[in-house]
Amino acid sequence: SSSSGEGVDRVKTLLQLCVDRYYVSPGQSNTELFQRGMSCCYGPLGMELRRNLLQQWWLSVTGPTQQVFGINTLSSSKDTATDGLRFVESEHLKPILEQQELSKEQLVQKIQTLIQRSPSLRTGFLQGALEQFVPSLELVNRKLPFGLAETGLCFQPRDGSGCPAEVTQTSLVWFCPPRTSSQWLDHWSRQRLKWWRQFALSPSEFSSSDVPEQELEESATRGARILYSFPWGQEPLETLWSRGSTELLQTHKGVRTKLQCRDGRKSIPHVISVTGNMDRGVMAFLSNSLQQLKKEESKQKMLQRKVLKLHPVLAPVKVALDIGRGTTVELRQVCEGLLQEFMEAKISTWPGYLETKPTSMEQLNTKYDEMGVLFTVVISENTLESGLLQVRSRDTTIKETKHISEIKNFLSRYISAADNI
């Protein structure tokens, strides 16, 4: 159909833009990983976008209204009971294979022992958080509810492509009184959906839905998903499970006294897990923010202006610094002063003035719009004379004249206003 054709075109355009504009490293297998919601080689802008996204996730989850503590667990475990991706180091296999005197049975036996003693790579953060539950109880004086948060790499068994897939996961494991676990699942579903939509250009492309009973994980009594509508269909960004207390008890070998909390009665907490895929989150926001607008001034056939309208908080580059007409050496000095000023105010800046390839202003604007740069500041001869410079907005394309002394505060105010919505 024509609409799925459009979808395919849109995906192609997005992937090409991501490669051209330093979000994703080139190479077909790399862009395939990216499209499948796996961790891939990111360029500087993609890497910064993911940083910003993780930072916002962290702030929202560990925010002031809830008791959530960050932890760090190991990505590999020698605990043979854990449900990870068990692996054998080739350096340990080789000497066994070289033992000429072994019979086939002895060889098989030795390798099986090696497998049993081999560590596993985590596929998620749940197990680590369950293990950290007991040491964390002291932090909260055994009072429910509270949560443990972690972000980082998790691994999935390798598929046809030959590599184990890596995913940048976010995890909140929430411990709550059994009688309110269902409300807490609802609370976190609402809270998470609100969070995703807060940064969206088209919020309706983010949605949530309950997991149908037949798709429930073994230990879960209820589940919910936050979904994003990609051109090729819906994919989950975050998954929430209401897991009861079975896994927590298993992890601590059923010693109930260690696990009991104070919530009016002495109860074993129920566990809500909230697991996100931030690599897919990066792609969702890139897909969500790409606007293709017909250029009005264009006389040729259907020239399009592509703009990555990323939310100001997520945009990896807030401002680009460029030079217009004038003596390059002097203008560069002004740029360097401004760059320093912006960096001190933690405004992420693209030093376009270092570029030595000649480009027209129009080409620059096209490039920065596709990079999602919020503002372009142009320093020219005029700046040296009067202190005035040009500021162009990505979203309005309007150019304003401002004094050099007010530009930093203007940018800071714009970004922090967007931050507090």
Added chain:
Amino acid sequence: SSSSGEGVDRVKTLLQLCVDRYYVSPGQSNTELFQRGMSCCYGPLGMELRRNLLQQWWLSVTGPTQQVFGINTLSSSKDTATDGLRFVESEHLKPILEQQELSKEQLVQKIQTLIQRSPSLRTGFLQGALEQFVPSLELVNRKLPFGLAETGLCFQPRDGSGCPAEVTQTSLVWFCPPRTSSQWLDHWSRQRLKWWRQFALSPSEFSSSDVPEQELEESATRGARILYSFPWGQEPLETLWSRGSTELLQTHKGVRTKLQCRDGRKSIPHVISVTGNMDRGVMAFLSNSLQQLKKEESKQKMLQRKVLKLHPVLAPVKVALDIGRGTTVELRQVCEGLLQEFMEAKISTWPGYLETKPTSMEQLNTKYDEMGVLFTVVISENTLESGLLQVRSRDTTIKETKHISEIKNFLSRYISAADNI
């Protein structure tokens, strides 16, 4: 000797404090990992300290005066040429072992093929950065010098303990003209040492030294190390190598035209690698900042006051909020308002007022000093009447009275002043 006995005591005290005060999760094998400079299970405070340290490293390396871009590469690779930690998934081994009809030779053959096709886990970021060199050239218009930065988990072959060791590494790979590579190594050694000392209570415990010729890595012509003097001896925190262009050429199969840069002549850049271990960095700063002071007021034998004098920028908790005498409900409301205000100003706050165990002010001060909390704010009946509250400083132990309306700005100013030194 007595001084080494003191060292052992100091290490014991430090490790116990780290476990008690939520820096490191309990368990002997975990604290051993920590002491060996490996990634371990961190508690909320350790996790936040490492975040702060990584954040500062990132700001210092990608700062305004140098062209450094962040990238993200994969932690596993199916490239059989790379020098990683090759591993075989047990799920792929098992079916081979179960094939009854195979002879021993066939079995060995099959497993060897499996090993050859198996992916490897990275032991460092160098290879990834060398691969990203060509796509990055466009960013800098083929102009030297520039750098690629990455931080995250790397793996080391497992030792006796059975688990592959994980390390949180920082990596700057710097590409520069061959004729200035030696100056750049010196530049980065100086810059890195300065950075470590900037956050130190006793800067002299951080030092740098050239790597003796017999310890040079194969590809390196020169090397330098940033060292920290732990009670048990010196350990490297960051290692710098001047590596020439051999590995870069190998990675790109010797295609010189792809690699040539503009620096007056057409040259293949030399590579400087700067690799840090931020888990050991966390331990270095904890060790460096622990002060044990004799309590003056104490009548008993040698009571010591332990203070973790972490640099304000690194301290995981900037302020603790507690309540003194008064009606708990009303005081808590004041605390919640302040907490909200602090969080919006991104001041990391410990909500001590939620604690329901009765504790004396002295016990609280002891606890917060050991946690390294910069300030303790106490809200009391007086606050409700006059708006005045008590602020205690970790470093001076002096209690000041301040008005509730000025406390946020006081804290913000204190932290940002420390940030700009």
